[in-house]
Amino acid sequence: MAIPHPEWLNQALFYEIYPQSFLDTNEDGIGDLPGIIKKLDYIKDLGFNALWINPIFDSPFFDAGYDVRDFYAIAPRYGTMKDLTKLFKEAHKRGMHVLLDLVPGHTSTDCEWFKKSCQPEKNEYSDRYIWTDSVWKGEEDYPTLRGISARNGSVLTNFFSIQPALNYGFYEVHHPEFEEEIRGEGPQKTIQAMVDVITFYLKKGCDGFRVDMAGWLVKRDPEGDGNVKLWKQIFSQFREDYPEAAFISEWNNPLKSLKAGFDCDFLLQDLDSIQASLCRGEHPYFAFDDLDKNANEYFTRFDSLYEFAKKQKRFLSLISGNHDTVRVGKSLNEEELKFYFTFMFTMPSVPFLYYGDEIGMKYLEGLTSVEGGYQRTGSRTPMQWDESEQKGFSSNPNTYIQVNMDESVRPVSVQEKDENSLLSFLKSLLAFKKDHAALDNDASYQRIETKNSSPIVYIRKKGNERLMIALNPSKKIYSISLGKFAGQVLFSYGQNKIKEDKFSLYPRSFIILK
Numbered sequence: 001m002a003i004p005h006p007e008w009l010n011q012a013l014f015y016e017i018y019p020q021s022f023l024d025t026n027e028d029g030i031g032d033l034p035g036i037i038k039k040l041d042y043i044k045d046l047g048f049n050a051l052w053i054n055p056i057f058d059s060p061f062f063d064a065g066y067d068v069r070d071f072y073a074i075a076p077r078y079g080t081m082k083d084l085t086k087l088f089k090e091a092h093k094r095g096m097h098v099l100l101d102l103v104p105g106h107t108s109t110d111c112e113w114f115k116k117s118c119q120p121e122k123n124e125y126s127d128r129y130i131w132t133d134s135v136w137k138g139e140e141d142y143p144t145l146r147g148i149s150a151r152n153g154s155v156l157t158n159f160f161s162i163q164p165a166l167n168y169g170f171y172e173v174h175h176p177e178f179e180e181e182i183r184g185e186g187p188q189k190t191i192q193a194m195v196d197v198i199t200f201y202l203k204k205g206c207d208g209f210r211v212d213m214a215g216w217l218v219k220r221d222p223e224g225d226g227n228v229k230l231w232k233q234i235f236s237q238f239r240e241d242y243p244e245a246a247f248i249s250e251w252n253n254p255l256k257s258l259k260a261g262f263d264c265d266f267l268l269q270d271l272d273s274i275q276a277s278l279c280r281g282e283h284p285y286f287a288f289d290d291l292d293k294n295a296n297e298y299f300t301r302f303d304s305l306y307e308f309a310k311k312q313k314r315f316l317s318l319i320s321g322n323h324d325t326v327r328v329g330k331s332l333n334e335e336e337l338k339f340y341f342t343f344m345f346t347m348p349s350v351p352f353l354y355y356g357d358e359i360g361m362k363y364l365e366g367l368t369s370v371e372g373g374y375q376r377t378g379s380r381t382p383m384q385w386d387e388s389e390q391k392g393f394s395s396n397p398n399t400y401i402q403v404n405m406d407e408s409v410r411p412v413s414v415q416e417k418d419e420n421s422l423l424s425f426l427k428s429l430l431a432f433k434k435d436h437a438a439l440d441n442d443a444s445y446q447r448i449e450t451k452n453s454s455p456i457v458y459i460r461k462k463g464n465e466r467l468m469i470a471l472n473p474s475k476k477i478y479s480i481s482l483g484k485f486a487g488q489v490l491f492s493y494g495q496n497k498i499k500e501d502k503f504s505l506y507p508r509s510f511i512i513l514k
């Protein structure tokens with residue numbers, strides 16, 4: 001039986017926290033769990049009711065914690081297991097949900113599982129990773145590690161070479177000497193180990209997981225069907241016992257991930273992804289340059305994915321960015337971001353905002369890589385809270401990534417006092433969304449095609465409420481028919497004029513009406 005998505009996702013608004021850069025409470029220059037607890041009221045007041053926290057597990061931090069050493073221990077720099085359960089408790093008290101980041105695809109080379117797997121004598125962990133008997137002979141160019149242990153052969157790795165791939169088997173087995181099917185003994189034991197990790201945290205009060213590289217666990221799986229099968233099996237082992245837990249995949253292919261049983265899939269924002277065409281790169285749709293742009297290509301893709309997600313009773317997730325992408329503040333200024341946020345938070349999606357995007361934090365150019373960040377390091381700088389020395393992030397001047405001292409971005413404390421700031425705008429937008437069922441994540445959605453599709457216009461509906469949303473970041477004026485709408489403006493930016501059965505969408509304006 002398919003599990004329906006948890007109710008709370010219909011209203012969920014997620015705030016992503018990169019824990020090492022959020023708030024440092026013990027002056028070691030690194031953010032920590034007590035820092036997150038301290039800022040729960042800030043996040044709630046802003047209008048968010050759910051968190052996704054990047055990995056907080058014990059790790060040597062060669063990939064910012066995506067190289068887990070011990071799934072059952074909290075990295076000491078973030079705090080203790082007690083801090084984590086306190087965070088769950090404090091969040092729940094405020095009606096908020098907390099997702100942790102599950103990294104099921106690999107571990108650190110420092111993980112006990114891997115050390116045991118490296119031993120030449122057969123043991124319980126020998127098949128926890130994918131070992132070949134010599135060099136890797138498959139036709140794919142899977143990266144491997146060799147020469148690191150007394151065990152013969154080589155072991156497959158995933159993202160970095162310090163991340164040996166856990167063994168979930170191969171969808172198409174070509175080399176049965178060292179490749180197993182998903183139902184083989186090695187993969188089945190790995191699955192059990194991961195189910196144990198998941199249920200361990202759900203029992204502690206965690207509300208679910210964002211799942212790292214969810215679509216890349218089973219190897220030689222060109223269409224993704226092996227990974228679908230894998231997740232169906234994983235979910236079948238515990239989801240009925242935890243129907244309120246949410247699972248959100250890093251897969252970027254809702255046609256697979258939602259079928260596999262995830263509640264939401266991210267529409268990721270790499271520069272070549274369709275989502276980025278709106279807010280990233282050279283001339284995104286929401287940038288106020290003088291180019292004639294339309295979002296046709298975006299909607300061709302979005303609308304068909306949306307239809308699919310709707311049928312599955314599941315969601316797409318629009319994001320402002322994440323710890324892997326260039327900050328949205330690099331391509332869009334405060335004013336342009338008001339447009340992008342209005343879009344993101346009124347479209348049918350379970351939306352995610354990356355910490356700092358609420359003040360338009362910039363990508364810090366020219367940083368040396370920190371903890372495997374490489375070019376991503378510039379998007380991971382500490383949160384800019386106030387005007388004090390390290391912008392309120394830490395009282396230690398040696399912060400683990402330098403604070404961006406660029407004065408062009410006003411910190412939280414300053415933007416809070418300005419009713420026209422991006423932060424204040426976002427707050428009123430989220431409050432508006434909360435007050436209108438037609439903007440719930442599961443409310444229906446229908447796009448209105450306009451002449452040459454330049455402005456974006458769509459209708460959302462739930463119960464008796466129907467709202468029309470129209471956005472025009474261009475410098476042209478458009479006239480749009482009201483249809484059956486009364487023309488009562490509920491939320492807007494810039495100028496607008498309603499006359500008889502039409503309204504004028506002025507340059508650089510948006511409007512929500514009923």
Ligand code: GLC
Nearest residue numbers: 063066103159212213323324
């Ligand atoms: C995901 C994470 C990224 C990490 C990689 C390897 O893409 O978002 O930060 O480096 O997986 O785990």
Ligand code: CA
Nearest residue numbers: 024026030032
């Ligand atoms: Ca700290």
